[in-house]
Amino acid sequence: MKGLAIAAITLGLALAGCEANTSNVTNKLDEIAKRLDSIDKKLDQVQRGAARGQARRPARARPSADKVYSVPIEGAPSVGPEHAKVTIVKGFEFACPYCDRVRPTLDQLRKDYGDDVKIVYKHLLVHPQVATTPAYAACAAHKQGKYKEMEKLIWEKGFRAGRNLSRDNMEKLATELGLDQDRFKTDMDGSCKAVVQKDQSELRRVGAGGTPAFFINGRFLSGAQPIHNFKKLIDEELKKANKAIAGGATVNDYYAKQVVAKGLKKVQ
Secondary structure: HHHHHHHHHHHHHHHHHHOHHHHHHHHHHHOOOHHHHHHHHHHHHHHHHHHHHOOOOOOOOOOOOOOOOOOOOOOOOOOOOOOOOEEEEEOOOOOOHHHHHOHHHHHHHHHHHHEEEEEEEEEEEHHHHHHHHHHHHHHHOOOOOOHHHHHHHHHHHHHHOOOOOOOHHHHHHHHHHHOOOHHHHHHHHHHHHHHHHHHHHHHHHHOOOOOOOOEEOOOOEEEEHHHHHHHHOOOOOOOHHHHHHOOOOOOOHHHHHHOOOOEEEOOO
């Protein structure tokens, strides 16, 4: 490995300067080609040795769209009716461009399905060094009844404004919303830490590892996918819900009884 490091440093030095003498350039290119070949051979040897000396790590279990997972939603911010035939849980963070990109898709789903669909937001931090502060801020705003407004501001005046997800900017956005600043700061530094941790634990337990991660009545869908992929699962779940309701179930407890109570408690 020491030889690799030396070769890499030497290569970097060779590429760092510009030379007018073409013969020198040719010689340098020949040297670089030889060094690259040597690096390739050494890397191949290292990889073969690692493969012989180490057992492969088991693949991380991933959720499947064919199964229903138990994802609690009590207390989480949401848009849509209090109770719906289909509940979409969005696991996300404010540092994820794909989480921002999928927002218009979710807005369109709400328009297309009306009160049949509810969207719930849960925090899943894959870049905690930058995503933690805005997660606490959104949580603190939710405690004052302003989650949706704060979420919009964080995306538009935080993430899209030079990725400014700093504490100072979050407090500025809270002031813009007219939130109680003392309470906002206390919640950010206190109870919201447990809320965000709980969200993550619940999502990771059922296999969510990247963002955005969706659970549509407990069925997994990963990433900012085209709207028809969402609609496929929603239509299937609507059909199931309508059948259950026709058989005596109620919309008010459908998610709690059919998804949370009966769904898988962890990924298998």
